[in-house]
Amino acid sequence: MFPASVVKQIDENLKYIVEKIEAESSGLLVLAARQFGYTVTQNSLELTIKESRKFNVLEEFIIRAGMEFNPPPTANDLASILGLDSVFVKSTIANLQSLQTLADTSQITVTTEGSLFYAQGSVPKPPYSMQIYAITDNLAGKITFQYESLEDVVINQPYLAEFVNLEQKKPAISSLQLAEIQEIVQSSNLPLHVPTEGKFITDFKVRGITQTMAKNISLFVIFDENLNKLNIEIRSGQEILEAATKKIEEVYNERKISLEELCQLSVKPAPL
DSSP, rough: OOOEEEEEEOOOOGHHHHHHHHHSTEEEEEEEEEEEEEEEEEEEEEEEEEEEEEHHHHHHHHHHHHHHHOOOOOOHHHHHHHHHHHHHHOOOOHHHHHHTTBBBBBBBOBOHHHHHHHHHTEEEEOEEEEEEEEEEETTEEEEEEEEOOOOOOOOOOGGGGGGGOOOOOOOOGGGGOOHHHHHHHHHEEEEEGGGGEEEEEEEEEEEEEEEEEEEEEEEEEEETTTTTTEEEEEEEETEOHHHHHHHHHHHHHTTOOHHHHHHOOEOOOOOO
């Protein structure tokens, strides 16, 4: 299908993006721009967050003793070494145990979390909880976190999945490990896990049920006159979804989809 013979099909509400594409790159001609619906899943997450404070002299000594003494000392051992009332030492140890800095054992044993804070010269403050939302987008091939719930919108366009399957299945949120949650929080640009500032997500729980939410997606068919090549893009707003774009181009090159059907393209009748 030669571009000059194609009747353009541009959704009215995508014209501004089409104009931007053609204005910014010489030789690009948008033949079709059509909106589709697709679905994502949403989960509510409850994060447990701890922030740090500088430890005092006694706390530092207790933690160091737990890390360096072999075998680890007891509260009475430390009280004897320091010449302090054992009640005072035991009270400080109990507080550190309540913050999960020390394990709940008779010997002073530092937890992994305690070592993490200690390396920064601190102990954690009491934890607090925060709710965020996890959006699993199999079309974009990613999971993102955000503060606000998605809006439940009504989609009037056909769903892309009716024509072609481009989804890359992501794992269920409940199957992720804490380190993966921390990584996704950071990649989502939420300032909730910032180890350099002594701020850590230490636990998470999935709350409620998984919701299926509808969103809009846009498909663009673009002819590059410079390369004499047809390109297909999947966009969310103005963001190109790289994974979905790559997949649909593969499917098109394998002749498994019809652009005429997908984008309602037609050819101009030949002149009489």
